[in-house]
Amino acid sequence: MLSEHSKQLLAERLTHYPPNEKASAVIYACYLAQADSPTHSITQQAAREIAEVLEMDPTEVQGVIGFYSLLFEEPMGKYVIHFCNDLPCALRGADRFYEFVRARLGIEDGETTPDGLFTIEHAMCIGACHRAPCMQVNLEFQEFLTEEKFDRIIELLRAGEPLRANMADAEPLSAAAPL
Numbered sequence: 001m002l003s004e005h006s007k008q009l010l011a012e013r014l015t016h017y018p019p020n021e022k023a024s025a026v027i028y029a030c031y032l033a034q035a036d037s038p039t040h041s042i043t044q045q046a047a048r049e050i051a052e053v054l055e056m057d058p059t060e061v062q063g064v065i066g067f068y069s070l071l072f073e074e075p076m077g078k079y080v081i082h083f084c085n086d087l088p089c090a091l092r093g094a095d096r097f098y099e100f101v102r103a104r105l106g107i108e109d110g111e112t113t114p115d116g117l118f119t120i121e122h123a124m125c126i127g128a129c130h131r132a133p134c135m136q137v138n139l140e141f142q143e144f145l146t147e148e149k150f151d152r153i154i155e156l157l158r159a160g161e162p163l164r165a166n167m168a169d170a171e172p173l174s175a176a177a178p179l
């Protein structure tokens, strides 16, 4: 369900589109609905609400949600970690590193930690092969992972600290060694 604040944001966004092109804002609307949700997912009710506002068929909205890997129909953790173990990353130790990630969080692929904070999923190439091992945490990339760096990321997220500012001083790209 969209919050009042999200409804206002969406209404403002729609002023940028021609009246007969409201569907163009569907991803933004889904993003807002997901951000509002305590389960970090888009319920069928929210999808119907989006469809009504954007004058779409609810199945079209469901189709968009199903297509994009960062929109979720099922309950997810606050932080969704997409860990790449596609071939180029696997050649740099990603499979072994992903074992470490799962053990560290105490969950398996596709699961969410009991505190609702983290969901982990393996991913196909996220476009950072030359910086493997790498992962995407919600919308942020984390690359040249080491066990220490991963622990620091999790610690920051548990503390509610932003990654971008706090990880900027992580080891320079050239200094990071592959596993």
Ligand code: FES
Binding pocket: 084, 085, 086, 087, 088, 089, 090, 124, 125, 126, 127, 128, 129, 130, 132, 134
């Ligand atoms: S294969 Fe992992 S980022 Fe490309």
